[in-house]
Amino acid sequence: MRDIVAVARTQLATALRERITLFWFVLFPLFVLALFGFIFADIGERADLSFRVTVVNLDRGAARGNFGSDVLATLAGLATAAPGGEAPLLELRVPGEGADVRAFTDAELQALRVGRRDAVVVIPDGFSEALVAAVGSGSAAAAIEVHTSGGRTSSEMALRVIEQVLAGVDREILVQLGQFDAGRAVIVDQAEVGASDRTLAYIDFLVPGVVLMGFFVAGLFSVPGTILFGRENRVLRRYWVTPLSVPRFLAGFGLGHVALCALQFAGLWLLGRFAFGSQVDFFRPLALVYLALSAATFLAIGFLVAAVARTANAGMAIANIINMPLMFLGGLFFPTGTMPPVLRAIMLANPVSYLADGLRASVGVSVAAYSTAASLGVPCAWIVGCAVVASLRMKWDVGR
Amino acid sequence: MTTEVSEMDSPALMKVSNLVKHYGDVRAVDGVSFAVPKSEVFTLLGPNGAGKTTTLEILEGIREADAGEIEIFGERVRRVDRAVKERIGVLLQEGNFEPYLRVREVLSLFASFFRSARSPAEMLKAVALEEKANALVKTLSGGQKQRLAIGVALINDPELVFLDEPTTGLDPQARRNIWSIVSGLTASGKTIILTTHYMDEAETLSQTVCIMDHGKVIAEGTPRELTSRLGQDTIVEFVAPAEAGLPAALGDRVRVARGEGGLVSVTTGDLVSTLAGLLDWSRSSGHALAEMTVRQPNLEDVFLSLTGRRLRA
Structure with a gap:
């Protein structure tokens, strides 16, 4: 030795x-x-990363429209490769036809917890109705739950992307509802899975x-x-x-x-x-x-x-x-x-x-x-x- | 390594029989045999390319012989293995140290490779490098590096030491320092195998000289035995622009050879007659006998008489 x-x-x-x-x-x-x-x-601000996001839409719509489906469609659009060959920003997962949504959501949250997803977005039941009410009364905005994994950079980045997407969706919904003010109708209700107090x-x-x-x-x-x-x-x-x-x-x-x-x-x-x-x-x-x-x-x-x-x-x-x-x-x-x-x-x-x-x-x-x-x-x-x-x-x- | 106990009972520390080594079509070592007596300096003398270093590298375990037998420390070995390496010390002809190591660190490093080793401090004193103990290798002179290399070769207190061209490229003072160290080793009972192409080095240090040329041993004996083969001849040397007519002037009993720089060498058994003949030749030819010396034969003359070439040609 x-x-x-x-x-x-x-x-x-x-x-x-x-x-x-x-x-x-x-x-x-x-x-x-x-x-x-x-x-x-500032690399996280640019679309050169791909995030694994699950969307669970529990919203059943309202008389004036199914806004949960609009949010889902917008996120799905970001999961499609651009004509120029650029990689899609999101890898989107949604529950299959006839799937047990609660079990699926639990499984996806567990996947997020162990790092296999970057975010899980849950559009709650009654989201459209809450949205219409919020716009009509000027009361609190309707919330979408975004679950992220605390302490993971990719999860933090995914949250920022989703927030930006929802800001755009928000404006479209306001236009659909005949509202043109600068207020917010949709807000992100963030919840961390495996939360950490650190910001990465x-x-x-x-x-x-x-x-x-x-x-x-x-x-x-x-x-x-x-x-x-x-x-x-x-x-x-x-x-x-x-x-x-x-x-x-x-x-x-x-x-x-x-x-x-x-x-x-x-x-x-x-x-x-x-x-x-x-x-x-x-x-x-x-x-x-x-x-x-x-x-x-x-x-x-x-x-x-x-x-x-x-x-x-x-x-x-x-x-x-x-x-x-x-x-x-x-x-x-x-x-x-x-x-x-x-x-x-x-x-x-x-x-x-x-x-x-x-x-x-x-x-x-x-x-x-x-x-x-x-x-x-x-x-x-x-x-x-x-x-x-x-x-x-x-x-x-x-x-x- | 496959070893078998030798059946021979010999005072020699090492015996080599019919050693052969080829490099492609070149037979670098061609049936070399010799025995190295214990506690002696045994010198392989020969010009560059004679096969000395290849022979030594086979004995050191660097190369493998194509044929032949090696007996070392009383055991016949096919290849020099770890057990043998524990008992030998090697100064390579070509070898360097990490330039950014300190002298003491080099000795400590090599000491760690052996089961038993002398302390770096002891070796620093033995090779007179105490003042350079903390110097980086890259700052040492050629002579100091060579002394360090000798210190490394002796760090395990070896029974048998290989010194391959230990003074090549050194200035006269550094050469004398190395000679002094080698003489000290002999006095302490070490057995040394030395290679050199310096005749004076072989004569000064060796008890036995083995002269090699073209991969073969062409003569072996003590320096005195080898030079005495030339009989009672005396050598007269001088510098002259030409030696035309000289053999005729000196008669049949002399040998005349011309070396580098106009050096004319006359080997004679009758010094008085030869000197008289030389003076006559000088007067008649008009050539001065510049830088004339008269000396006894040395190993270089032995080599010349055996090969017709000078050792350092």
Whole structure:
């Protein structure tokens, strides 16, 4: 064990003393977080995200119209792809014909609670009548219940979208009823499921992504770079004539790398929290598991690159080639639910997808698209595969 | 590793028999055999490309031989494994350290690889790098880096030390420092296998010299034994623009060779007659005998007599 710890300390010391490594390990991820934090702070206002919303219409209408159906139709319109090919804003679910509406609603609220829906909208029985009465008497507006999941950014965003939609519907209804004043007839009666007193923002979606990106860049580029340049400069050669074995060297190197990732994570967490007000809570057991698993997965991929590349330049080329599909089809920065089928197929084999999904879900900033077993199992499979190949193929010296 | 207890009872710490190594069509090591006596400096001497380093790398476990047998510490081994590596120390001809590590950290790192190791402080003193203990490797001079490399090679207090070209590229002062360390190791009873293409280094440090050329051992013995093969010859060297007519002027009993920079080397068994002949030749040809020296044969002359080429050609 002494040798493993010593190699880890060496890895840590050299990385912290070398400016280039320090930049890529610590400063670059902080820069990316700051850049994305400033540029995309209002991303939730734009229709480039898709939200899973359930609408339950219990309204049976009134003499002057069925306004609940109007609200449902308007929301359904947002669930249709635009002619220009833009993805629909909403993925809408409604109860089927003859379904037990109460049971359906309960099931959907449970789905919202566990993160499989972003909002559940319930148009109550008597909504149209209340609306007509409200307009006629100028009394309190009719309410639509919008259930959201407290503490989830996607749910917060979905609520804002629904509020905007209802504001538009409100105006149309007023026109239908012959009222042209600026008052509101429909209001949102919001209820949180799994409520939290926290208000999340896009930065909360972003921070886990940048943390993973930092781990990813460090694993994919820094790991093979350090090993391959060490090999070319005949540094690793000296280990070869000692009892240190390749697996023990990799274990020590990996331990040092994980320690560096921990430092990197600390920097990102501090920046996100104190500069951008991120409320993401990474210090939950499952989130910590995902963080460790992420560092280990990208480390293993880095080992694989170092093992198969003959030169440092070749290693960097390989890293660049696999960088694009892994990082940009992994949902680090943007949701991937609207991607074409071919790209979604790549995503299914991409450990980044599972890690990003699992980490975000574990810290409560988004909905888990994959099961926990898949999110833990697929990266583990990558680690085992990469580690086995790296242990067998890693060379201490050039051309040996 | 497959090992079997040797049936031989030998005082040699290492024995090599018919070692062969090919690189494609090139036979880099061609049936090399030798025995390394315990507590001696055993030197593989030869020009670049003679097969010294390949031989050494096979013995260090870096490369695998195509054929041949290796017996080390009394056991026949197919491949140098962890158990053997615990007992050997290696100074590689080509090898670097992490530039951003401190000298003390390098020694601590390598000490951690062995079950038993000397303390970094002890090694710093042994290789005279105490003042550089906290210096980054990248700030060391060539000689200091080489001393650090020797410190690393000795960190496990090895019984057998491989020193591959330990002074190549170093200035004279640094070379003498390394020689001093190697002499100290010999005095403490270490067995050393040294490779070099410096004749003076081999003569100064070695008890046994094994001369290699084109992958083969062409001579082996103590430096005195090897030079005595040239008999009682004396060598007269001088610089002249040409040596035309010289063999005729000196007779059949001398050998005349021309080296780099106009150096003419005359090997003779009759120094007085040869000097007289040289003076006559100088007067008649008009060539001065510039920088003339008279000396006894050395290993370079042995190599020259065996191959017709100079060691550093």
